Amino acid sequence: MESVLDTSGLGKRYKKNWALRDCTLSLPSGRVAALVGPNGAGKTTLLHLVIGLLRPDAGGVRVFGESPHDNTKLLPRIGFVAQDTPLYRDFTPSELVTMGSKLNRGNWDSDVARNRLAQLGIPPDRAVRKLSGGQRAQVALALALAKRPDLLLLDEPVASLDPLARREFLQALMGSVADTGTTVLLSSHLLGDLERVCDYMIVLNSGRVRLTGDVDDLRANYRQLVGPRHDGAPIPGVTEIVRQSHTDRQSTLLVKTDGPITDPAWTTHDVTLEDLILAHLVETEIRGTHTAWGVPA
Template sequence: MEPAVQVRALGKRYGRTWALQDCSLEVPAGRIAALVGPNGAGKTTLLHLAVGLLRPDAGEVRVFGRDPRAGTSVLADIGFVAQDTPVYRDFTAAELITMGGKLNRRRWDAALARDRLALLGIPPDKPAGKLSGGQRAQVALALALAKRPRLLLLDEPIASLDPLARREFMQTLMGAVAESETTVLLSSHLLADLERSCDYLIVLQTAHVQLTGPVDELLDTHRTLVGPRAGSEAVAGVEKVVRASHTDRQSTLLVRRGTGPVDPQWTEHEVTLEDVVLAYLADADTRVAASAWGVPA
């Protein structure tokens, strides 16, 4: 099956600073993919490149095999909710739905938007500027879903919401995706929310892709090992030590497992998505700092 998003050697520069550099990844169709990284990692830049709002300085991005800047045909397949969940604040939800229908004539589903907002108790005749932040986010999501997109891009739409509003937003999103074959790429740094909803992971840090793959597979192939104080020697059954911490007598390692059994001196523990993400982000920071000082990492 053709990937929903395919990126090859992608780069985007602002002045002398690379927001993304030599990035290659795929988002398989039908997945709910989490795009994770700290502020400044390049998440928003990647989404803006995928939706055609920016032009790459290197490499290429394809959405369902097409360049999002090469014409408007692929844009009809994309729904996008930007970080500040933009809606015209003087327009009511009903007026926004009407406007959406005039701008998206291909397969606009006004009834879907109205039904979702009614289910959430959002008044159709109240200006968006007088709604709460959570309600505006739900309006933006309803408009994006009414487009019946094949790909839905969400740029940290829940970052500023309170826990209850975040839960309601994610429940609405998951319910909508379950009813369709929409692929979702969701940028966020709220790992607990992502672990409950996403089945694919992309980790960005310092303008580069650090990790990508199905969440179940990543959790299965990573472990925390606790054992004797480790030096530089390799540990049997370990492909890569991602992150290590030490005391005088023991070491704790987050590792990617190899094909053979792990040395029995080490006790294995399962990891969470948060464990894996934070380990790779810390590993990237260590390598960047070492490079800056000319030290091998």
């Protein structure tokens, strides 16, 4: 499948500290991908490298086969909503749509933004500063979608919203993606939201890629095993033990498999996407690194 985004050994350093290091990944076209990791994992840095706001200190990044840094030809094909949904607070949504039409070349479609805001009941002539946080996020999304981008990047767009506003935002996003086939890379640490809308997963931790792949494939290739205390001997069908816990007589293992588990001593269970992600981030917990996860009720 054709990819829209490829990185190879990508790295970005701030003074002596690497915010992103040895990041290699490929995002297939037409996917809704979750970019997952705790605060400080390097998610925003990666997105800023993808849209050309930052220059890599190591490796490379290609978007539609081209380097994005100082590449204005790519801009019409990319939509971006930053973490704090920056909007001119004294402008109205209607004025922002008009401004967008004058500043953007390419496939800008003002009707897309106006129709979406009308469907959501957002007052077109009310100053942005008087809108709720959820409404401001929807305005930012409508403006990004009006570009009719081939790649849409969203940096923690729902982190500050209440559960209802988050659901409405994601429903609006998925409705648009279904209509246009836009490839989406959605950065978040709200695992429950991501599991409902994403079909591709990229897990970052401590500036490195820990896991990547199709969500269905990941679910199919990992299992939880419960059985007698494991002594380290190979288990047929298991290629990697990702995480393990033990009592005096019993072991619980989260494993990667390459076939069925036929040993009757082991009981096999499916794993949730949340279990899988957290298992690949256990290194952070072991090192005592600060993490900030939001798992909505």
